[in-house]
Amino acid sequence: MGSFSIWHWLVVLVIVMLIFGTKKLRNLGADLGGAVRGFKDGMREGGEKSAESGATPQVTGKTVEGEVREKSETKA
Numbered sequence: 001m002g003s004f005s006i007w008h009w010l011v012v013l014v015i016v017m018l019i020f021g022t023k024k025l026r027n028l029g030a031d032l033g034g035a036v037r038g039f040k041d042g043m044r045e046g047g048e049k050s051a052e053s054g055a056t057p058q059v060t061g062k063t064v065e066g067e068v069r070e071k072s073e074t075k076a
Contacts, residue, residue, distance in 0.1 A: 017025065 020028075
């Protein structure tokens, strides 16, 4: 009952490829890669901005209260 062998993972990979297709998986990989790249760039820019200001941001602890309502449908 240990970890799965390579054959288990190959069967899972074949099933996923049959369900989603290679084109959709390729697009998903490209989207995920772009998101990770954007996150890294944002973290790098955020680090540069805080290093330029020389101070860490202060959290005030204020709470904003509000009410969630369902969107009402308007009749035209």
